[in-house]
Each structure stands twice: as structure tokens, then as C-alpha cells.
Amino acid sequence: MQTEAIRIHRHGGPEVLQMDRVDLPDPAPGQALVRNTAIGVNYADIYEREGDHGGPHSAKPMPVTMGHMAAGVVEALGPDTAGPAVGTRVGYIGPNSYAGHTVMPAARLFPLPEALSDEVAGAYLLRGLTAEYLVRRLYPLGPGKTALVHAAAGGMGLLLGQWGALLGARMIGTAGSPEKAELALQFGYSDVIDYNAQDFVQPVLDLTGGVGPDVIYDGVGRATFRRSLDCIRPRGMVISYGTASGNVGEFDLQLLHSKSIVVTRPTLRSWISDPDEAAAAARATFEALTAGRIVTPIGATLPLARAAEAHRMMESRTTTAPIVLIP
Ligand SMILES: NC(=O)c1ccc[n+]([C@@H]2O[C@H](COP(=O)([O-])OP(=O)(O)OC[C@H]3O[C@@H](n4cnc5c(N)ncnc54)[C@H](OP(=O)(O)O)[C@@H]3O)[C@@H](O)[C@H]2O)c1
Missing domain, CATH: 3.40.50.720 (NAD(P)-binding Rossmann-like Domain)
Structure with a gap:
């Protein structure tokens, strides 16, 4: 199938983000096809766009589909693949998320609780999992x-x-x-x-x-x-x-x-690399985000095609709450 995707063909400012149509392979065994509904814009996206490949962000061959996370719906599973059933609302931390559809390892999908909207999951899943290890595990606050x-x-x-x-x-x-x-x-x-x-x-x-x-x-x-x-x-x-x-x-x-x-x-990926730890972190994060005691405002919701504007907004230091892109 084909999908729309925001890609970069070279590193640079927000102007290098461009909308392309790309071929997406069918999900292989162990993979799931996710239709993205709300894509989080994170600072890691800006580092990647600029080519700042320090730490966990290794350089990828161009062109690169941008993005590190999204919420969406499982549309297909690869052959003999166990995972959230087709139709399940999920969130994930993974590459290529600035797109209409993304293929992800099925085991890395987090089924979303009903109380968490796609937009809030898109804005807060990555940040929530990060806050979870920062305040509960790396330096437990109390x-x-x-x-x-x-x-x-x-x-x-x-x-x-x-x-x-x-x-x-x-x-x-x-x-x-x-x-x-x-x-x-x-x-x-x-x-x-x-x-x-x-x-x-x-x-x-x-x-x-x-x-x-x-x-x-x-x-x-x-x-x-x-x-x-x-x-x-x-x-x-x-x-x-x-x-x-x-x-x-x-x-x-x-x-x-x-x-x-x-x-x-630290980096989030080493705090959720173990599947059991990741599941426990997700449980704690979803509980925190849905218990009604943590407010999760959304700064702006923009069409995916306006990803460059989202990056400009973040870099200008005028934003407070997170921005979400909608394919
Ligand atoms: N290590 C991890 O696991 C992990 C995971 C997720 C996010 N992060 C990091 O968490 C940080 C916050 O992420 P976020 O996506 O939620 O962004 P954000 O906090 O909404 O935006 C970054 C903020 O940094 C401040 N800032 C200070 N100097 C700046 C400068 N020269 N340019 C731009 N901003 C500047 C600005 O606030 P003021 O105007 O108030 O100074 C700006 O609003 C980022 O550094 C991101 O990489 C790390």
C-alpha cells in the first residue's frame, strides 16, 4: 500500500520537512500495520531533523520518515502474529510515525485505555513514559x-x-x-x-x-x-x-x-527496552494520565501536512503544552 509521510531528504531547518507518498510493505510475521490517528511532536524529532545524532539517535539513510511516536488503530497483523487484534486502539514509541500508516513490531504496541483519547495519547505517551521513569524509577520522588x-x-x-x-x-x-x-x-x-x-x-x-x-x-x-x-x-x-x-x-x-x-x-529507550518493564511503565503511566489528578492540555492540533509549522512553534519557545499532528 501507499501512505502519506513527512520525510526529510537532507538535514536542516523546518523547511526540509516534506510530504511524500511512500510505499509501505505489508506487515511481516511479528509486525502490525497501524493507521496513525494522532502523532506526537517531540523534541527528539527536532534533533533528528537537524541531524543531531547524539546518544540513542543514530544516523539513518536518507530519505528519513520523521517521528518517534503515535496513537492509532491496528489495521492488519502479519502472518501468525500475536498482538493487539485488528481494530484495537494502540500507542507506540517507534520510528516513522509522521505518516498515515506505520508498520511496527506488534509486541511493541501499547493498547490504549478507553479513558485516554487518541490526541492525549499522541501528546503524552512518550512524555508520560519518560516522566514515569524520571520520577518513579531513576530518582524516586516522595x-x-x-x-x-x-x-x-x-x-x-x-x-x-x-x-x-x-x-x-x-x-x-x-x-x-x-x-x-x-x-x-x-x-x-x-x-x-x-x-x-x-x-x-x-x-x-x-x-x-x-x-x-x-x-x-x-x-x-x-x-x-x-x-x-x-x-x-x-x-x-x-x-x-x-x-x-x-x-x-x-x-x-x-x-x-x-x-x-x-x-x-538517560534515554527512554533503555528504561522500556525490557517488555515486562515497558508494560509496567505503561500501566503506571496510563493510570496517572487517566485518574483525573493529572491535567493533560494539548497546545495545538495541526494537520500532518503542517509538521514544519509545528516544529517552528516548538523551536520558537512559545509553546507550552504539546502539539499533535493529525494525518
Ligand atoms: N531522555 C528522554 O528519555 C527524553 C524523553 C522525552 C523528552 N526528552 C526531552 O525533554 C525535553 C522537553 O521535551 P518537550 O518535547 O516536552 O519540549 P518542551 O519542554 O515543550 O519544549 C522545550 C522547552 O525548552 C526550553 N528551552 C530553553 N532553551 C531553549 C532553546 N534554546 N530552544 C528551545 N527551547 C528552549 C523552552 O522553555 P522556556 O522558554 O521556558 O525556557 C521550551 O519550551 C527535551 O529536551 C527532550 O529532548 C527526553
Whole structure:
């Protein structure tokens, strides 16, 4: 069959995203054909478009179909394939999702609970699974813990603030404007610092009795990482989980010495590579997203053909809630 797909034929700005018609093979044994209904736009898509193949994102031969996740409906299964039945609503984390249809390993599909709409799953499945390992497994948050989250009003930030607060932790945020800071205060944060108006280190120390937070979730990277080391508490953990402002680059390990700081640079894929772990993570994420205690706003819903506009919006730092593309 043929499907529409947003592909790149070279790396570059949003203008390299183009709509093509592509041939899609029938699903082989072990595979499923998914008709995508809501495609999440994530920062990883921007890294891939730019050709920033650090960490888990290895270079692929051109042309590359964009995307890392979607929600949709199973339309066909490969021969002798066990998996969610045809007609099941599913979500997945996997490549080639900026398309009308995508072929995925059937075992990697997550059947969606009825209470989770396609749009919310498209916007929050990848972010939800990421928040799950960040606040429950990599650094378990709970009463008595204080966390600092950079870009608190972004897609990940809105989720981390709410989930961390739900677990009983004190959540402090940074955000790039007074409006964003105001918004984040409605999503679990007790205090939010506008880090474009002032350096965040002293305010964070002031808010934590001069000690610093127990953990810092840093999805911003270059612009915040070094200063995060200056305000983490002794033996605290700095989690560099994203690089929206650019890669952190090399840094001197000795910077960790005086406070015994733990630094990690995780990726979702290694936290859901084991199928049992992935299933447990999905259960916890779906429970969190559907229990009514975490609000999941959608920033914009655009036709797939307007993917370039979605990327421009995200890169302009004007977005807060996530954007979803509809084929
Ligand atoms: N490691 C993982 O497993 C994993 C999984 C999912 C996502 N992530 C990471 O999580 C982070 C957030 O992802 P998201 O998709 O939800 O994006 P987002 O937070 O909605 O957008 C990124 C935010 O970063 C801030 N930012 C600071 N400097 C920036 C710059 N120079 N250019 C653009 N933005 C800048 C902006 O907020 P302010 O204006 O408030 O500064 C912007 O809104 C990304 O770094 C992404 O790679 C990591």
C-alpha cells in the first residue's frame, strides 16, 4: 500500500520537512500495520531533523520518515502474529510515525485505555513514559524530597510538576517568561523562577534553605547544566534528560567532586527496552494520565501536512503544552 509521510531528504531547518507518498510493505510475521490517528511532536524529532545524532539517535539513510511516536488503530497483523487484534486502539514509541500508516513490531504496541483519547495519547505517551521513569524509577520522588525542573511550562515540565507533586515532593521550576512561570504554578510547582529575567542559582538556594534541591531534572541542556551543578545539594542527582538549548558538551568530571554530585544522561529507550518493564511503565503511566489528578492540555492540533509549522512553534519557545499532528 501507499501512505502519506513527512520525510526529510537532507538535514536542516523546518523547511526540509516534506510530504511524500511512500510505499509501505505489508506487515511481516511479528509486525502490525497501524493507521496513525494522532502523532506526537517531540523534541527528539527536532534533533533528528537537524541531524543531531547524539546518544540513542543514530544516523539513518536518507530519505528519513520523521517521528518517534503515535496513537492509532491496528489495521492488519502479519502472518501468525500475536498482538493487539485488528481494530484495537494502540500507542507506540517507534520510528516513522509522521505518516498515515506505520508498520511496527506488534509486541511493541501499547493498547490504549478507553479513558485516554487518541490526541492525549499522541501528546503524552512518550512524555508520560519518560516522566514515569524520571520520577518513579531513576530518582524516586516522595515526601521530603525537593526537585528542580527546568522548562517547567513545557510539555515535559507540566507533566513532571504534577506527577512529582502527586508523589508528595516539593516541585520548584524554571521557565522562560513571567507568563510561563504563572502557568507552571498551576501544574504542581510551589515556586517558579523566570530564568530569563534572573540567574536561577541563588533563588533556588534561597528556596531550599541554602542547601539546594535533591534532584534536578534538566531537559534544557547547554544553557542550564553547568549552573545546575552550582545549586544541587551535596550527593544530589542532576538528570540531564534533554538538550533543547543544545548539547551540554564536554565538562570536567572534577566539577562533581566537591559535592559528590551524581550526573546521569538517560534515554527512554533503555528504561522500556525490557517488555515486562515497558508494560509496567505503561500501566503506571496510563493510570496517572487517566485518574483525573493529572491535567493533560494539548497546545495545538495541526494537520500532518503542517509538521514544519509545528516544529517552528516548538523551536520558537512559545509553546507550552504539546502539539499533535493529525494525518
Ligand atoms: N531522555 C528522554 O528519555 C527524553 C524523553 C522525552 C523528552 N526528552 C526531552 O525533554 C525535553 C522537553 O521535551 P518537550 O518535547 O516536552 O519540549 P518542551 O519542554 O515543550 O519544549 C522545550 C522547552 O525548552 C526550553 N528551552 C530553553 N532553551 C531553549 C532553546 N534554546 N530552544 C528551545 N527551547 C528552549 C523552552 O522553555 P522556556 O522558554 O521556558 O525556557 C521550551 O519550551 C527535551 O529536551 C527532550 O529532548 C527526553
